[in-house]
Amino acid sequence: GPKVLQIPSHQIIDMGQMVTLNCDPVSNHLYFYWYKQILGQQMEFLVNFYNGKVMEKSKLFKDQFSVERPDGSYFTLKIQPTALEDSAVYFCASSPGLGGLEQYFGPGTRLTVL
Amino acid sequence: AQKVTQTQTSISVMEKTTVTMDCVYETRDSSYFLFWYKQTASGEIVFLIRQDSYKKENATEGHYSLNFQKPKSSIGLIITATQIEDSAVYFCAMRGSNTGANTGKLTFGHGTILRVHP
Numbered sequence: 345g346p347k348v349l350q351i352p353s354h355q356i357i358d359m360g361q362m363v364t365l366n367c368d369p370v371s372n373h374l375y376f377y378w379y380k381q382i383l384g385q386q387m388e389f390l391v392n393f394y395n396g397k398v399m400e401k402s403k404l405f406k407d408q409f410s411v412e413r414p415d416g417s418y419f420t421l422k423i424q425p426t427a428l429e430d431s432a433v434y435f436c437a438s439s440p441g442l443g444g445l446e447q448y449f450g451p452g453t454r455l456t457v458l
Numbered sequence: 459a460q461k462v463t464q465t466q467t468s469i470s471v472m473e474k475t476t477v478t479m480d481c482v483y484e485t486r487d488s489s490y491f492l493f494w495y496k497q498t499a500s501g502e503i504v505f506l507i508r509q510d511s512y513k514k515e516n517a518t519e520g521h522y523s524l525n526f527q528k529p530k531s532s533i534g535l536i537i538t539a540t541q542i543e544d545s546a547v548y549f550c551a552m553r554g555s556n557t558g559a560n561t562g563k564l565t566f567g568h569g570t571i572l573r574v575h576p
Contacts, residue, residue: 345505375562386549386566387503400561435503442562446493449503 346370348450350436351418356456362424365453367436369419376419377437377447378411380404387435393419423455431457460485462550464567471540472575478525479535479570481550489555492533493564494522496546503549509533540574547571 349368357363369376378390391401393411408427413419419438423430433454437447461484471477483492492509507519509526517524525534537544550567 377563379564379566386568387564389563389565392561392563394561400563402563433501439562446505446508447562447564448505449495452501452503 346373346448348436348438348448350434350450350453352453353451354454354456356458357426358458359428360425362422363426363455365421365423365434365436365455366418367420367438367450369436369438370440370448373438373440373448375399375439375442375447376411376413377439378421379435379437379449381433381435381452383432390421390434426455426457428457431455460487460490460552460554460565462552462565462567464548464550464570466570467568468571468573470573470575473542474539476536476538477540477572479537479548479550479572481533481535481567483531483533483550483552485531485552485554487554491553491555492524492526493551493553494524494533494535495549495551495566496544497549497569498546506548507535537572540572542574542576545572545574 351366376393379387381387391405392399410422433452435452436450439445439447463482490511494506507522509517509524521538523536547569549569551564
């Protein structure tokens with residue numbers, strides 16, 4: 345099936361540093377999402393993005409978070425500065441449209457903030 | 459706000475048997491979509507099956523099928539002829555219709571761990 349790629353698979357950084365998580369969505373998809381999963385818990389919605397704009401963000405999407413997809417390249421999630429509670433696995437997803445169309449998930453980036 | 463609840467933390471079954479995983483949901487949307495995903499041991503998240511709320515027929519996809527009971531806000535996942543490789547965490551999820559303010563975000567349950575034994 346369609347593949348979403350995420351780079352890197354694992355990132356370890358010190359608290360207060362900036363980190364950028366990269367997502368390469370399925371090529372013809374138009375809607376992009378980030379979800380956060382803390383170990384052993386469910387995935388929680390962070391933000392979605394369409395046509396160069398944030399459509400909706402959750403309360404987990406703090407002011408330190410930002411997303412962009414410059415010139416159709418990677419869809420990125422930037423955290424600046426990072427905090428200990430940002431440690432989690434971050435999943436990128438994409439879908440070709442809304443409606444009942446399923447979202448395809450990447451393999452996740454495990455972020456560890458020390 | 460939407461809510462998805464999976465009350466079964468884990469289930470163990472023997473290979474080649476049938477298993478049902480429960481999921482109930484809450485929403486104010488009159489139209490919505492329900493999904494089941496599984497997360498493998500490697501962390502990969504795989505889409506399994508979808509139910510549209512306006513459809514009365516239960517969705518089926520290979521050895522996955524759904525038991526959709528709309529009056530009970532329930533969407534159970536049924537896996538027939540289970541295999542060892544079905545061992546994973548199964549997440550129920552939902553999203554509202556694509557009208558108005560709904561933007562496609564999925565709300566997930568906490569997941570059910572399925573262990574299939576030989």
